[in-house]
Amino acid sequence: MRTWILPALAALTFTTGPAAAFDVTAMSDQERESFRAEIREYLLDNPEIILEAVQVLEARQAQEQASAEKDIISNNAAAIFEDGFSWVGGNPEGDITVVEFMDYRCGFCRRAAPEIEKLLVNDTNVRLVIKELPILGDQSVIMSRFAIAAHQVAGDDAYKAVHDVLMAMNGDVDDARLRRVAEDLQLDADAILAQMGSDDVTQVIAENRALAQALNISGTPSFIVKDEVLRGFLPADQMEIVIDEKRNEG
Structure with missing residues (x-):
């Protein structure tokens, strides 16, 4: 599993509550294991989410690259x-x-x-x-x-x-x-x-x-x-x- 998936899903899962309501580091080993199991089950049931996340990342990187390229061209016009x-x-x-x-x-x-x-x-x-x-x-x-x-x-x-x-x-x-x-x-x-x-x-x-x-x-x-x-x-x-x-x- 990609290392970014856990924190990303954690952030998505707990955005409805107060910012300080969820702290991964404060979880016990048992809570952390259960949390990971829930994420794994969710991803297995909804594998398209991984593809969607990759597509969003690629689009964002392409946009950033295009913007940087425009700046380089402008600076060297x-x-x-x-x-x-x-x-x-x-x-x-x-x-x-x-x-x-x-x-x-x-x-x-x-x-x-x-x-x-x-x-x-x-x-x-x-x-x-x-x-x-x-x-x-x-x-x-x-x-x-x-x-x-x-x-x-x-x-x-x-x-x-x-x-x-x-x-x-x-x-x-x-x-x-x-x-x-x-x-x-x-x-x-x-x-x-x-x-x-x-x-x-x-x-x-x-x-x-x-x-x-x-x-x-x-x-x-x-x-x-x-x-x-x-x-x-x-x-x-x-x-x-x-x-x-x-x-x-x-």
Whole structure:
């Protein structure tokens, strides 16, 4: 029997009397044994009460978690929505922002990519922010460094082009392969490869990781919509439902 059941039921059983009328510690061993037997019999006759109590507890914990999450997002709003270095797509002047934490080696991030594109086509008032969060090993880091370096060297269009190529790329990458990607996109491969090891690129990744930790984000893809963190893959239609709900909240 869970340890919380006895005091909980005791509190419920004696709420009709004076607050000081019942004291478990004052019971004799025989009284305590009898009391426990009564509780056991009651629970066996009404087992649904345990499920109801668990459901109430879970709902309360979920509400507390959602409230705490909103506070964390509010306290980190500038870093989440307006960090000044993350790529911004969709409608930059849109009325709602979707922030995506992603990793190029993440299979679910790859599944999410076309769904995000579909979302932006279906809803032209969504602002999209992509945050590089390489958490799946050295290859993830190399690919993120390349994308961030392309952004810093050549701007938004270059980043988006590189991002799309990396998201569809199979197998490991090295400098030679990344050079070919840059050259195929008519970008300055030498400048981008040189920028990959810079402190500026390192800082972007470090800030994204610190922000993810503050938000209790440990996996990709993860999304932030207004004041809520959505963890895991979501198809476009489900994302649209969330966005509509957030818009209606005001």
